[in-house]
Amino acid sequence: MKVGLFVTCLVDMMRPRIGFAALKLLEQAGCTVVVPQQQTCCGQPGFNSGDRESGRAMARRFLKEFEGFEYVVAPSGSCTGMIRCHYAELFPEDPALQARLDALSSRTYELTQFLTDVLQVKLADSGFSGTCTYHDSCSGLRELGVKQQPRSLIAQIPGAQLHEMDKPEVCCGFGGTFSVKLGDIATRMADNKCQDALASGADTIVGGDLGCLLNIEGCLRRLGDPRTRVLHVAEVLAGPEPEEG
Amino acid sequence: MLLTSSSFKRNVRRKLADPSLQRNMKRFGGRFVEARAAVMTExxxxxxxxxxxxxxxxxxxxxxxxxxxxxxxxxxxxxxxxxxxxxxxxxxxxxxxxxxxxxxxxxxxxxxxxxxxxxxxxxxxxxxxxxxxxxxxxxxxxxxxxxxxxxxxxxxxxxxxxxxxxxxxxxxxxxxxxxxxxxxxxxxxxxxxxxxxxxxxxxxxxxxxxxxxxxxxxxxxxxxxxxxxxxxxxxxxxxxxxxxxxxxxxxxxxxxxxxxxxxxxxxxxxxxxxxxxxxxxxxxxxxxxxxxxxGRSRLLGTELQQALRCIRCGACMNHCPVYQNIGGHAYGWVYPGPIGAVLTPSYVGLENALDLPQASTLCGACQVVCPVKIPLPELMRVLREKSFRQGLRPWHERWSILLWRSAAERPWLYAWATRLAVRVLRRLAGKDRLLHRLPGLDGWTEGRDMPAPSSRTFRDLYRKRHS
Amino acid sequence: MSARDNILARVRKGLGLPGEVPGAEREAARAYIAAQPRGPRPTYAWNDGVARFCERSEKLGSTVDRVAGIADVPRAVARYLHSKGLPTSAVIWPALQGMPWAAAGLDVQARAAQGSDLVGITGVFCAVAETGTLMLLSGEDTPAAASLLPETHVALVDVTRIVPGMEEAWALMKAERQGPPRAVNFVSGPSRTADIEQTIVIGAHGPYRVHVVCFG
Missing domain, CATH: 3.40.50.10420 (NagB/RpiA/CoA transferase-like)
Structure with missing residues (x-):
């Protein structure tokens, strides 16, 4: 099964080990994974800020890089949501292009969704050990229906226990550029999320979207908590990934 | 009603710092959510x-x-x-x-x-x-x-x-x-x-x-x-x-x-x-x-017409994490919350309520509960597009978006720019690998740290591993 | 042009409809209204409409009594008022004045309600099992305020007039009346408010108590 890995711009820049973790998980599951080197961003930051052209330009690029794959997988509900739900409305004037894009979108999956729903994977022990609490990122949850998948995958890791937090489905306040434009509100929302997460007693906050994780981690650290780990679900499932640099 | 939507950000600051409002919203804000969830089981x-x-x-x-x-x-x-x-x-x-x-x-x-x-x-x-x-x-x-x-x-x-x-x-x-x-x-x-x-x-x-x-x-x-x-x-x-x-x-x-x-x-x-x-x-x-x-008839025939389906139940604000943190007054007009973020700019003019369509993470909680299926996040995005098109957003926001777009359209430029950005951010971060202050991103770093990039870009690391 | 014409013209223009006044569309609108389609409802079902109505009424905070026939109603009402220590004088729908109230020890006055009335006795046009709701139509002998101004509202419900849902209630109204009365009031339990701290308080501006006597 030939899979194209869409690393996503945030993972590319901020946490490459998430990309490698996703790569490892897919390869362990028997996929032939290719990471197209000319990929960039899904276009969501600009699209959600009102620049439709960002969405169109990056949808074209996405199509160019990924059209040849049987499946495309991204370690992000947010980017996958952009592709699956919003690419569908970008080219009303060019039905042929839109149709190609729609066909590609329908083969694009969020990582945990792909591992469970498509591959029905049996995971190897990643060696991860700790108590996790899972934050449901908004796009994954509400645009893609990602809810049970990451939980069932975490449950396969012998050393991982899941402690649900109160209101795991409430937004953490990231919201892309919202987190900068309306930073006061974003901070308050992140505060609330951190409090709910910590109250679960978990030592690791896990999520499926790096944006949320950076927001939550940044808030935790500012609150003076250097200990609680904030990890992408792929890191928990694949285990510690050495990084260089 | 006196319109104060144009000072939304100032209103927000005041409301976030208002202890009695914060206490009251925390105490009562969730009750509607629980009551709705309970009755919908019927x-x-x-x-x-x-x-x-x-x-x-x-x-x-x-x-x-x-x-x-x-x-x-x-x-x-x-x-x-x-x-x-x-x-x-x-x-x-x-x-x-x-x-x-x-x-x-x-x-x-x-x-x-x-x-x-x-x-x-x-x-x-x-x-x-x-x-x-x-x-x-x-x-x-x-x-x-x-x-x-x-x-x-x-x-x-x-x-x-x-x-x-x-x-x-x-x-x-x-x-x-x-x-x-x-x-x-x-x-x-x-x-x-x-x-x-x-x-x-x-x-x-x-x-x-x-x-x-x-x-x-x-x-x-x-x-x-x-x-x-x-x-x-x-x-x-x-x-x-x-x-x-x-x-x-x-x-x-x-x-x-x-x-x-x-x-x-x-x-x-x-x-x-x-x-x-x-x-x-x-x-x-x-x-x-x-x-x-x-102002209502102005919405007809536009994408915003869907907002006129609204039956004024308030579920969107009850479920909105932004509303729940800032309360209704911050929105500065009659209709607060997600529906207000759509209706206010439509009724009083976008230029008078410029920040309202931005006042959402587009988390989608409102759309899920709306009894008449108004795609509120989509409509906020429509208003954001209008703001962007009409040049109503601040210049630095416009330029950041245009620069990002222009880089992301050119993989070589993108690779170069992200490599550079990662280096700079890593250098700016302290030993704790956190950015406590980041000019241009004050909106973030005023309240939260920004975790620094953990390594080089994935692209560079991947190429090295596979070369 | 009048405000009306301006608004309607703007609406028409916004919608992109041709011409200045609706022609075929208005006919289509009328046809839709005439067709009276019914929408989907929750699929809950019940065997016994009366039991459902009583159960839902109590859930709304009303009290419910059931008696065999209409002849038992005045005594049942008196029993309720005594048991709650409420006054035995009441304002009553003129439509109900022929019943033997005095024999049950009640002093009823058939007129429109006033602010000082403490007990109001009304019938209903019909009642809705789905939600435990009373449907009252205003009229010469069924004034609206009797179910509103007094602190206690006693409603008499003929069990043969319990219909499944609001749609059936409308259908019954259309079948029996020439158009709607001035006021149709659906009453579902005692008045309430949650405007202070989202705390539900029974008894806002309307009755504190609704007592339903089902007969038949």
Missing amino acids: VDNLEEIRIAAAAIRDRSLANLDSYLMEFEAQAQARGTQVHWAETAQDVNRILIGIARANGVRKIVKSKSMVSEESGLNDAVAAAGMQAIETDLGEYILQLAEEPPSHIIAPAIHKSVEEVAELFSEKHHTPRQTDIPALCREAREQLRPHFLSADMGVSGGNFLIAETGSVVIVTNEGNGRMVTTLPRIHVAITGIEKVLPTLNDFSTVVRLLTRSATGQSITNYVSMLTGPRRDGDRDGPEQSHIILVDS
Whole structure:
């Protein structure tokens, strides 16, 4: 099964080990994974800020890089949501292009969704050990229906226990550029999320979207908590990934 | 109502720093959410009914002129006088005109958000008449001289202590903090006004084209009082509120009350059709309705038309994490929360409410609960696009987006720029690998740290591993 | 042009409809209204409409009594008022004045309600099992305020007039009446408010108590 890995711009820049973790998980599951080197961003930051052209330009690029794959997988509900739900409305004037894009979108999956729903994977022990609490990122949850998948995958890791937090489905306040434009509100929302997460007693906050994780981690650290780990679900499932640099 | 949406960011700061508001929102904000979730378990085919309700609203809107004309004809045939208000000011002018022509001195009002749009109470007072709010929440706010902060729980931002203080001061009664006792106190204050008022003013949840009726959906009974006891009843409502039939109403009301307060049905659903009939022993002698445009027709035929489906249940604000943290006043106009973020710019002008469509993480919680399936995040995005297109956003925001787009279209430039950015960020970060301050991203770093990139870019690492 | 014409013209223009006034669309709108389609409802079902109505009424905060026939009603009402220590004088729908109230020890006055009335006795047009709701139509002998101004509202419900849902209630109204009365009031339990701290308080501006006597 030939899979194209869409690393996503945030993972590319901020946490490459998430990309490698996703790569490892897919390869362990028997996929032939290719990471197209000319990929960039899904276009969501600009699209959600009102620049439709960002969405169109990056949808074209996405199509160019990924059209040849049987499946495309991204370690992000947010980017996958952009592709699956919003690419569908970008080219009303060019039905042929839109149709190609729609066909590609329908083969694009969020990582945990792909591992469970498509591959029905049996995971190897990643060696991860700790108590996790899972934050449901908004796009994954509400645009893609990602809810049970990451939980069932975490449950396969012998050393991982899941402690649900109160209101795991409430937004953490990231919201892309919202987190900068309306930073006061974003901070308050992140505060609330951190409090709910910590109250679960978990030592690791896990999520499926790096944006949320950076927001939550940044808030935790500012609150003076250097200990609680904030990890992408792929890191928990694949285990510690050495990084260089 | 005084418009302060243009200072949204300032309002937000103030509200986030207001300990009593924060405490009250935390204490009461979640109750609607729990109540709605509980009552929706009765509805096993919620999605089917939502789709039907949205279709009913869409049908009304798609031929709004026909249904309005049908409504008007039926209403007039049953003795209701139908008035049309193009603007909010026209609402006040028409209402005061009716009052003057009938020697009205005292008006009792049940809840009408449309009358908040026009600042009716102030206009009535300026015309030398008295308008008394009778919905408990609205009454509290009239005493406190504050606008509502929620469309169905207008005083949700106030604690019982604040209400106790207010009642004691304004009623000259001993301070009491027992909630049922405060409700009785308000009842006793307002009962004489119901019985002595010359005019009752109500909103209208729906207009029924089939019968020319106005329907109001209430709990306290004040809506029935103001439409039954005074000799004149005036209902004020938006032109979009028309429903074709009573059966359509039955479908929609099942979702309205459940979405709003978590009730299978409210205590009172009253359908009013014309004035007192021959032989009737009660009811008003005159029945009027003011149909208000005031910006609504501008939305028709645009993507924003879907916002006119709104049945004012308030579920979007109850479930909005932004609203729940800042309260309704920060939005700076009549309609707060996600629906307000769409309606306010549409009604008062985008340039006067520029930050409202941005005041959302687009988390989608509102869309999931909206009983008539308004794609609120999508509509906020439509307004963001409009802002961007019209150059209304700050230059640095525009440039950042354009730069990002231009880089992301050119993989070589993108690779170079992200490599550079990662290096710079890593250098700026301290030993703790956190950025405590980042010029240009102050909005983030004022309240949170920014974790620094953990390594080189994935792209570079991957190439190295596979070379 | 009048405000009306301006608004309707703007609506028409916004919607992109041809011409200045609706022609075929208005006919289509009328046809839709005439067709009276019913929408989907929750699929809950019940075997016994009366039991459902009573159960839902109690859930709304009303009290419910059931008696065999209409002849038992005055005594049942008196029993309720005594048991609650409520006054035995009441304002009553003129439509109900022919019943033997005095024999049950009640002093009833058939007129429109006033602010000082403490007990109001009404019938209903019909009642809705789905939600435990009373449907009252205003009229010469069925004034609206009797179910509103008094602190206690006693409603008499003929069990043969219990219909499944609001749609059936409308259908019954259309079948039996020439158009709607001035006021149709659906009453679902005693008045309430949650405007202070989202705390539900029974008894806002309307009745504190609704007592339903089902007969038949």
